[in-house]
Amino acid sequence: MTEAPKTNLVGLTKSAIEAYFVGLGAKAFHGRNVLKWIHKHGVIDFDAMTDVPQKLRDQLKQQAEIVVPKIALVQPARDGTTKWVLELADGQHIETVHIPEDNRDTICVSSQVGCALDCSFCSTAQQGFNRNLTTDEIIGQVWLATRELGRIPTNVVMMGMGEPLANIDNVVPAMDLMQEDLAYMISKARVTLSTSGIVPALNRLRDLSDVSLAVSLHAPDNELRDQLVPINRKYPLEQLIPACKNFISSDKRRKITWEYVMLDGVNDSISHAKALIRLLQGVPSKVNLIPFNPFPGSDYRTSPEERVEAFRQRLKRAGIIATTRKTRGEDIDAACGQLVGKVRDRSRRQFKRIPVVQEHVQ
Numbered sequence: 001m002t003e004a005p006k007t008n009l010v011g012l013t014k015s016a017i018e019a020y021f022v023g024l025g026a027k028a029f030h031g032r033n034v035l036k037w038i039h040k041h042g043v044i045d046f047d048a049m050t051d052v053p054q055k056l057r058d059q060l061k062q063q064a065e066i067v068v069p070k071i072a073l074v075q076p077a078r079d080g081t082t083k084w085v086l087e088l089a090d091g092q093h094i095e096t097v098h099i100p101e102d103n104r105d106t107i108c109v110s111s112q113v114g115c116a117l118d119c120s121f122c123s124t125a126q127q128g129f130n131r132n133l134t135t136d137e138i139i140g141q142v143w144l145a146t147r148e149l150g151r152i153p154t155n156v157v158m159m160g161m162g163e164p165l166a167n168i169d170n171v172v173p174a175m176d177l178m179q180e181d182l183a184y185m186i187s188k189a190r191v192t193l194s195t196s197g198i199v200p201a202l203n204r205l206r207d208l209s210d211v212s213l214a215v216s217l218h219a220p221d222n223e224l225r226d227q228l229v230p231i232n233r234k235y236p237l238e239q240l241i242p243a244c245k246n247f248i249s250s251d252k253r254r255k256i257t258w259e260y261v262m263l264d265g266v267n268d269s270i271s272h273a274k275a276l277i278r279l280l281q282g283v284p285s286k287v288n289l290i291p292f293n294p295f296p297g298s299d300y301r302t303s304p305e306e307r308v309e310a311f312r313q314r315l316k317r318a319g320i321i322a323t324t325r326k327t328r329g330e331d332i333d334a335a336c337g338q339l340v341g342k343v344r345d346r347s348r349r350q351f352k353r354i355p356v357v358q359e360h361v362q
């Protein structure tokens with residue numbers, strides 16, 4: 001007889017772990033205590049959980065496990081950013097990035113191994129899609145970062161590898177755990193899901209979670225967006241924009257963050273800015289301009305700094321809050337769109353790389 005697979009407790013939300021413990025014939029509060037041990041105290045050894053009765057611990061050891069991702073490689077960048085390449089139980093690799101700033105620090109979390117969406121300017125796309133991450137693999141990245149840093153990060157962005165809304169069933173419980181009082185206690189305003197715009201999943205998300213929303217817009221019209229973000233052919237702007245408005249409609253103070261990668265000569269002219277202003281009329285918005293981060297094999301170039309600034313000023317004049325994202329972790333391929341999830345020998349590539357110097361405007 002083969003043994004039933006053990007349940008990994010790392011991915012269970014409060015209600016799920018309570019139900020699991022009740023299913024074992026134990027009290028729900030023991031489940032809550034174990035959740036606290038795992039996420040608040042970082043304890044993954046059942047025997048160290050001193051308030052769990054010995055008999056229950058023995059039962060847990062038989063039927064459950066606490067498995068977190070392993071660090072395959074740590075890469076510190078010159079600017080303080082750190083990239084962790086993590087190895088999952090099946091040998092796959094994903095990347096998690098820590099970005100410290102003056103008054104906050106952000107963890108950039110992956111939701112899939114690879115990505116199926118094929119955005120033309122993103123290096124994860126080149127790797128293709130491999131599989132969805134499980135809830136424990138998603139929250140496991142926050143668990144690991146918290147242990148490595150010795151503190152809970154202030155912000156989490158679902159902006160690593162993959163499309164979170166293509167894995168909504170595993171992403172939502174992980175984001176619940178990020179916000180859970182017994183776990184990381186990060187407020188909903190500081191947990192951000194970034195999507196390229198899978199409209200039906202976005203409509204579902206509205207009923208499941210009220211985290212902050214960032215949308216990878218990158219173009220002000222369908223013709224251009226079809227090329228840059230091919231999922232636009234399925235869910236064009238006339239569907240995406242109302243779905244985004246609807247997502248934040250429950251609270252007047254909420255805004256959508258529109259991500260807009262600045263590609264030299266492609267989407268960065270003043271007429272693009274004007275079209276963007278028209279598109280976002282009546283939508284509570286913030287625009288985050290992202291200087292394109294080059295990677296080997298990409299044909300795009302980064303927009304010159306003056307053009308990014310002119311674009312930003314044009315949006316500002318129209319009353320739209322617009323910021324330019326600082327590129328971080330560039331020297332370790334940890335910047336937006338550079339995550340590829342492979343452990344490989346970079347020594348040769350590093351030699352060949354032409355350093356790109358970017359000055360950034362905040």
Ligand code: SAH
Pocket residue numbers: 119121122123158159160162163164194195196214215216217259260261290291292293294295336337338
């Ligand atoms: N799938 C999600 C999360 C992706 S990564 C999404 O599409 O939103 C987070 C952001 O980085 C997205 O806005 C993405 O479009 C952007 N990005 C991808 N490649 C990039 C690159 N090479 N340079 C700058 N930004 C990039």
